[in-house]
Amino acid sequence: MVSQPHALKLKISSATQLSLVHPSGDEIGIHPLWLRERCQDADSMDLQSGQRLNDPSDFDLHLRYVALSAPAPGRLHVRFSDGHEADFVEGDILAEAAMPPGDYGCPAPVRWDATLASPPRATWREKPGDASIAEWMETFLRYGFIIFEGVPTDQDQVLKVASVFGWPRETNFGITFDVRSKPAAEANDLGYTPVKLDPHTDNPYRSPVPGVQLLHCLANETSGGLSTLVDGLTVAEALRTRDPEAFRILCSTPVRFRFRDKDTELLSSAVPIELDARGNVRTIRFSPRLDFVPLLPPDDLAAYYRARRVFDHALRSSEFEIRFLLNQGDLVMFDNCRLLHGRTGFDPQEGLRHLRGCYIDIDGPRSRYRVLRRNLAGNGSPE
Secondary structure, three states, rough: OHHHOOEEEEEEEEEEEEEEEEOOEEEEOOOHHHOOOOOOOOOEEEEOOOOEOOOHHHHOOOOOOEEEEEEOEEEEEEOOOOOOEEEEEEHHHHHHHHOOOOOOOOOOOOOOOOOOOOOEEOOOOOOOOOHHHHHHHHHHHHHHHHEEEEEOOOOHHHHHHHHHHOOEOOOOOOOOOOOOOOOOOOOOHHHHHOOOEEEEEEOOOOOOOOOOOEEEHHHHHHHHOOOEEEEHHHHHHHHHHOOOOHHHHHHOOOOEEEEEEOOOEEEEEOOOEEOOOOOEEEEEEOOOOOEEEEOHHHHHHHHHHHHHHHHHHHHOOOOOOOOEEOOOEEEEEOOOOOOEEOOOOOOHHHEEEEEEEEEOOOHHHHHHHHHHHHHHHHHOOOO
C-alpha cells in the first residue's frame, strides 16, 4: 500500500468507472459503495459531528456509478444508481485511499536498541505552544518514550503533564501512585520495594492495559535505582528472525496474568506478543512476576518455557536495554504496550527515591498529535 497521497492519482476511466492509479501504473477500481459511504453532504452526514445519517449496510449491494465528471480541477461529481449525487475533493479521496489499516495519521515507529546514543529529551515548559507539543508527541510516538527535564516537583505535577497529552486513567492504585520503598507489610507490588525489577510491561492483568505510563522523579538520593527501558518491537522482531518457532509460540499461547491484594483481584488472558491483522507486532504483554501459563500438554509447555526464556533473556541483554538516571525534576513518559521498563536495585538507607506516576490511554497522545498537526497545517504554521 502506498502511504503518500500525492503518489496516487484518480482516473475517470469512463462515465461509470473510477480508478485509483498507483505510481507503478497499476489501476484499481474504486468500489461505488466505498465512495458512497464517504459522502459528506448534509443528506449523508451530520455536519456538526461528522457522523453518518444513514447506515451504509442498507445501501444497495449492487450500487453503480451512473455518471462521473470533474467540474473543476481537483473536484469530482458523482451520481450513483440509487439517485444520490455528491461532490468530492480529489485530495480527500486520495488521502483516504492511502491510509493503511492500523495506526494511520501518526508517525511510524523507529525501532531502537542499546546503541541509541541518547534518550530523547525535552525541556518542560508550563505553557507550551502547539508546535512544541506536536514536536514532543512526534518524538514520543516514534521512539515510544520521551524524558522531560525541569518539571516542577509539586506532588500532582505528573497529572498536569499527563493532561497535556491525554486523559488520566484511575486504577485501584489511584489516579496517581507513589513508587518508593515501603515496609514489607505495606508493599502490595514489588515496585514499592527496593529490589531490582527486570523489564516488564505494567498491568498486563487489565483489559485493556494502560497504554502510557508517566513517572515523575520527586527525589532521588540513592546511587542505584537506574531506570531501564527496552523497545519490545525491536526485540520481538529480532526474535521473529532469529527463532521463528519461539516467536510463533509467544504469538499464539494465551497466558493468564493475575494481580491480587486484600481489596483487588484482576485477571486477564492474552498472548505475550500480539500481532495486528497484517502480522505486525502491536502489543507486548510481558511480566514474569505475574504470568501463569495454562496447563498444556508437557511438550507444549516445554516449547513455551523455552520460547519465554529466549525472549526474556533477550529483553534483559545489553544488546537491547538502555539505562539512565532519573534526577529530581525529570519525568519519563513511555508507551506501556510497546516498551518494557525496569530498574536496578537500590539501598533505601542511602536516602529517598520517590517517583510519582499515573497512566493515560494511548489514544490520548495519538488524538492530540493528529489534532495539532491539523491545526498547525490549517494555520500555515510549520509542522
